[in-house]
Amino acid sequence: MNFASDNVTPVCPEIQAAIDEQCTGNAPAYGNDDVSATLDRAFSDLFDHEVAVVPVSTGTAANCISLSTLVSPYGGIVCHHEAHINEDESTAVAHFTGGAKLLPIDGPAAKLEAITLASFLESRVDRGVHSVTPECVAVTQSTELGGVYDADEIAAIGGVCQQFGTKLFMDGARFANAIAALDCHPADVTWKAGVNALSFDGTKNGALAVEAIILFDPSLRAKAELARKRSGHLLSKHRYLAAQLAAYIRDDLWLKNARNANNAARALASLLQAQGGSILIESQANELFVALPDAAVTRLRDAGMLFYPWPSLGKQAYRFVTAWNSDIDAINALKTRLQSS
Structure with missing residues (x-):
């Protein structure tokens, strides 16, 4: 993560x-x-x-x-x-x-x-x-x-x-x-x-x-x-x-790896929005810029997720980057687990 x-x-x-x-x-x-x-x-x-x-x-x-x-x-x-x-x-x-x-x-x-x-x-x-x-x-x-x-x-x-x-x-x-x-x-x-x-x-x-x-x-x-x-x-x-x-x-x-990264970004966007996140800039590739409430940031970090704040886009803005080896099943499983907790 x-x-x-x-x-x-x-x-x-x-x-x-x-x-x-x-x-x-x-x-x-x-x-x-x-x-x-x-x-x-x-x-x-x-x-x-x-x-x-x-x-x-x-x-x-x-x-x-x-x-x-x-x-x-x-x-x-x-x-x-x-x-x-x-x-x-x-x-x-x-x-x-x-x-x-x-x-x-x-x-x-x-x-x-x-x-x-x-x-x-x-x-x-x-x-x-x-x-x-x-x-x-x-x-x-x-x-x-x-x-x-x-x-x-x-x-x-x-x-x-x-x-x-x-x-x-x-x-x-x-x-x-x-x-x-x-x-x-x-x-x-x-x-x-x-x-x-x-x-x-x-x-x-x-x-x-x-x-x-x-x-x-x-x-x-x-x-x-x-x-x-x-x-x-x-x-x-x-x-x-x-x-x-x-x-x-x-x-x-090169395209197979990139497609996984891009698809993982779409799955991650769904997870972040389910946690109250707002997509700040429409992303077509593998970088997401999201505004997150403090409670959601704490939940995600407690779940083992690493990501950076992006203050140039606002105080509650964060950047997430997916990659060729991002596990889409794990992202979807975490979304389900967080929603049920």
């Missing part, structure tokens, strides 16, 4: 088996192994588009190396003020990009809206060397408040980016949860909608420690790989990253 984060989970069996398989012998280092050689083709098939895949072990590296391939050191990156790159990456974006500046704006449920984005970009006054020129727009899929951009929303943002000559980056730390919620092809909300680069989730959804930088323009690979090396994120035993990614997308494991 740990709903503090989807980072608390163990490695799922299929990915652990893939890691174990790499422990039987030697292999070339730094990504020159056989498994790494399969990733471009596997992900190109997944996205129905030629891509370059650059694996790293952390989400911060995936986001910031991606951005460093899209913006100059003196450029600007427009994002939502709730964006992970703005609120939770410390000064990593500026460090990796060599100084690019985040330009946060507002939007409902941590979403950028095309009309607001266009208005912001239009309002920028070009003061030459004295001002920061927006070079990239960053969206999060799914958002930090559990929202999901549909294909039309991303396409509208992509259209604004094209109009103003900016790149479009997608932080996909919970990309699998978004695709599972939308039940669409991953291409529909990425390259077809104008996304230039994507950080493709892994760690939150069953992997040990891996994120994939997906470049929809493969010519950017060299730049991304140089940034990865310079920042200390090129692993010598690279095959352990590649093995995780290969297993993660094989037989749609």
